[in-house]
Amino acid sequence: LHAAYDPDNIFAKILRGEMPAVKVYEDEAALAFMDVFPQSEGHTLVVPKGVEARNLLDMPTEKLGAYMQAVQKVAKAVEAALTPDGLVVTQFNGAPAGQTVFHLHFHIIPRWEEVALGR
């Protein structure tokens, strides 16, 4: 959980413009883009800008407020655009927890009610 930040992680490259991404929102604190392997239609990732934070634990507390406001803004935009029935907003800390990219990110994953098959 407390390893050094690798500045060559994929999201750092996206933030520096060295890797393409389908960007959907950006402000001073955060960048949001579409997940390349979406778990549902509209699966979006929100990453903090200007910080070397691998996970939530080493995110500077004074930068958390502006970042989380961006997370909520993107969640509201996804909800407005796709009108899902539910929205997963989540993040993982450390490989054993399921983290695979080591720059802090929140997932925003729309969910829809199962359509009844009538049998």
Ligand code: 5GP
């Ligand atoms: P984690 O398990 O670390 O929370 O999830 C990392 C997420 O990043 C996964 O959902 C994965 O699909 C996504 N991802 C991995 N590589 C790329 C990439 O190059 N571009 C984008 N947009 N998403 C990526």
